[in-house]
Amino acid sequence: MRALKFINNKLSYIDQTKLPLKEVWRRCMSLEDGFSAIKRLEVRGAPLIGVFAAYCISIAVKDFSLDKLKFLNQFESAIEYLKSSRPTAVNLSWALQRIRKRVLENTDKNVLGLRRMILKEARSIHKEDVLLCQRMAESGSKLINKSDRILTHCNAGFLATAGEGTALAVITRGHKVRRDILVYVDETRPLLQGARLTAWELMKNKVPCKLICDNMAAYLMQKGGIDKIFVGADRIAANGDTANKIGTYNLAVLAKYHKIPFYIVAPFSTFDLSLANGSYIPIEQRDPDEVRVILGSLRIGPKDVEVFNPAFDVTPSKLIKAIVTDKGIIYPPFKVNIKKILCQKKK
Amino acid sequence: MRALKFINNKLSYIDQTKLPLKEVWRRCMSLEDGFSAIKRLEVRGAPLIGVFAAYCISIAVKDFSLDKLKFLNQFESAIEYLKSSRPTAVNLSWALQRIRKRVLENTDKNVLGLRRMILKEARSIHKEDVLLCQRMAESGSKLINKSDRILTHCNAGFLATAGEGTALAVITRGHKVRRDILVYVDETRPLLQGARLTAWELMKNKVPCKLICDNMAAYLMQKGGIDKIFVGADRIAANGDTANKIGTYNLAVLAKYHKIPFYIVAPFSTFDLSLANGSYIPIEQRDPDEVRVILGSLRIGPKDVEVFNPAFDVTPSKLIKAIVTDKGIIYPPFKVNIKKILCQKKK
Numbered sequence: 245m246r247a248l249k250f251i252n253n254k255l256s257y258i259d260q261t262k263l264p265l266k267e268v269w270r271r272c273m274s275l276e277d278g279f280s281a282i283k284r285l286e287v288r289g290a291p292l293i294g295v296f297a298a299y300c301i302s303i304a305v306k307d308f309s310l311d312k313l314k315f316l317n318q319f320e321s322a323i324e325y326l327k328s329s330r331p332t333a334v335n336l337s338w339a340l341q342r343i344r345k346r347v348l349e350n351t352d353k354n355v356l357g358l359r360r361m362i363l364k365e366a367r368s369i370h371k372e373d374v375l376l377c378q379r380m381a382e383s384g385s386k387l388i389n390k391s392d393r394i395l396t397h398c399n400a401g402f403l404a405t406a407g408e409g410t411a412l413a414v415i416t417r418g419h420k421v422r423r424d425i426l427v428y429v430d431e432t433r434p435l436l437q438g439a440r441l442t443a444w445e446l447m448k449n450k451v452p453c454k455l456i457c458d459n460m461a462a463y464l465m466q467k468g469g470i471d472k473i474f475v476g477a478d479r480i481a482a483n484g485d486t487a488n489k490i491g492t493y494n495l496a497v498l499a500k501y502h503k504i505p506f507y508i509v510a511p512f513s514t515f516d517l518s519l520a521n522g523s524y525i526p527i528e529q530r531d532p533d534e535v536r537v538i539l540g541s542l543r544i545g546p547k548d549v550e551v552f553n554p555a556f557d558v559t560p561s562k563l564i565k566a567i568v569t570d571k572g573i574i575y576p577p578f579k580v581n582i583k584k585i586l587c588q589k590k591k
Numbered sequence: 592m593r594a595l596k597f598i599n600n601k602l603s604y605i606d607q608t609k610l611p612l613k614e615v616w617r618r619c620m621s622l623e624d625g626f627s628a629i630k631r632l633e634v635r636g637a638p639l640i641g642v643f644a645a646y647c648i649s650i651a652v653k654d655f656s657l658d659k660l661k662f663l664n665q666f667e668s669a670i671e672y673l674k675s676s677r678p679t680a681v682n683l684s685w686a687l688q689r690i691r692k693r694v695l696e697n698t699d700k701n702v703l704g705l706r707r708m709i710l711k712e713a714r715s716i717h718k719e720d721v722l723l724c725q726r727m728a729e730s731g732s733k734l735i736n737k738s739d740r741i742l743t744h745c746n747a748g749f750l751a752t753a754g755e756g757t758a759l760a761v762i763t764r765g766h767k768v769r770r771d772i773l774v775y776v777d778e779t780r781p782l783l784q785g786a787r788l789t790a791w792e793l794m795k796n797k798v799p800c801k802l803i804c805d806n807m808a809a810y811l812m813q814k815g816g817i818d819k820i821f822v823g824a825d826r827i828a829a830n831g832d833t834a835n836k837i838g839t840y841n842l843a844v845l846a847k848y849h850k851i852p853f854y855i856v857a858p859f860s861t862f863d864l865s866l867a868n869g870s871y872i873p874i875e876q877r878d879p880d881e882v883r884v885i886l887g888s889l890r891i892g893p894k895d896v897e898v899f900n901p902a903f904d905v906t907p908s909k910l911i912k913a914i915v916t917d918k919g920i921i922y923p924p925f926k927v928n929i930k931k932i933l934c935q936k937k938k
Contacts, residue, residue: 264892264894264896265890430806431891431892432806433778433780433804433805433806434804436891439882439891439892439896440892443892443893444893444896447895447896452897453896453897454896454897454898455882455892455898455899456882456899456900457780457781457805457838457882458780458804458805458806459779459780459837459838460837460838460904461841462838462840462841462844462904463837463840463904464899466904466905490806490807490810491807491809493810493813494806494810494845497844497845497848498841498844498845501844501847501848535778535802535803535804536786536802541889542885542888543612544778544786544787544885544886545611545778545787545790545802546791548794549790549801549802550799550801551801551803552801552802552803552811553803554810557807557809557810557813558813
């Protein structure tokens, strides 16, 4: 299962706003299609947005002028336009910037050549993401034993990437290799990615799972019902402190108290070594109505009630047992070992 | 504000499933009405259920046989039937048991006399509950300082009792006396009593509050944003272990980790000294659709996804700083001090 397909130069994707009720595949045929798909969260998940945007540009440029100067102007505007669909998504601007750089380095080529180059770059961004996921799944699945009962939060699966996923790929691979896994899925308020996306993905992949509300995890741990926790990450600081979906830190504290190993799964691109620790990671406050009105359609709180709605929290690295990456599993001391892994890469 | 009225022998109550959108008052005119009101959570909150059930029996017996033997048979069946509407709620069986005992001690009376006695007993259960709430609010509010930021879970306010409430009465009284309190309200999935009821109550009582999702409490504590936690209780064992709404144990573990005092507020009737510790408290598993379909109207999970949905959890007494009761505040060692307080009562 993939969240996106690019076959015969045609880009199609699952409309994630329709999940889990319906699996609707849509075609992206223009820049405007792509913009609206990202804007409306039909396509979501940091790595997936990057790949999707890259392909979208490769489709858009087919309609641009054959005059090189005009083409380059149209190309620049298209990049800026697409970027603005989700201004905070780092992977989006990263992928577009990468394509832009490639074009600017090759302005000696003609328009047809540039088009081919853009498509080639989009394909390699895609391939790389698939490969990263495979590597994480391979490393991480070794941490899973037969019959493990695993807890996860939010969605870090194939719906969030162009490949098989991050944390959820580890779990799914673990199930295929070791068998008899049971996955508890936090529903993940306020946007319910666990209930809507992760539960759907696991069922699609025939991995046994049970949905719980976020506040039930502690009880499960108390009863000895959880062996391991795997979650994704939005950003990881140089010392291993990890920003991820709100509620992740809650689980990490509970895991510590109940002596349950707590694992992060993320590719190298999630590490931000410019930040010494998690206190430098900015935490976005989101619309109060995400809490007051569930999924924009069910009001649960008084109309004017004040709301506190942070999108992420930061888990201090001392609560993390290990970080599974595409370069292997990183154990404490994180400050030293993260650097070691990222330097290896540069060689 | 009260959640229940008994005026001119007519029992009416706020249908709590309709809050916070509408304040709908309903009449309870039969045993079946009462059973369904409790079962469907239109009436909820341990002490309120007790008072409501007592009045409900006093209404039901009006339709019973005038033949004493038949009456007593019908009465016994009615008690058992009503008890089964919410098996974990100790106040429900406590209130019904109290009425039953009164009747069994007075079987020399005729049916009309027994009816009067039942009504009288229901009225005194009601009056006592109002008084208990007052006493808890008085004792507990002394634990609150000016400008405290307090977290609460579920609903332990006037909607949960026949009086001003338990934990929320302490907080509201604390605000009136000390001022500048800010209350963070856990939305309390799956049934969202925090968002629907507690936020509504606090706004009704003009106590400043902010609504959060259950998984955000840890982040608030990490940032030093919570000074104290007050929650109610469904049942307290002889050693102080406390069953309360699912998610309470989660908060207690977080409080321990962040060194935040965690208080239980409950009247003496919530204590069940027949249970040595919390492991004997039965935990009701509820309908999976409470999780999959929010408030019966918004589907969030795949149709057939399995669900784990415990209604309560048990907080071990070692995580509790003190228990605020109508007899005063009980500190550890709980096993000794709970007994002391409950024996005082018997004198």
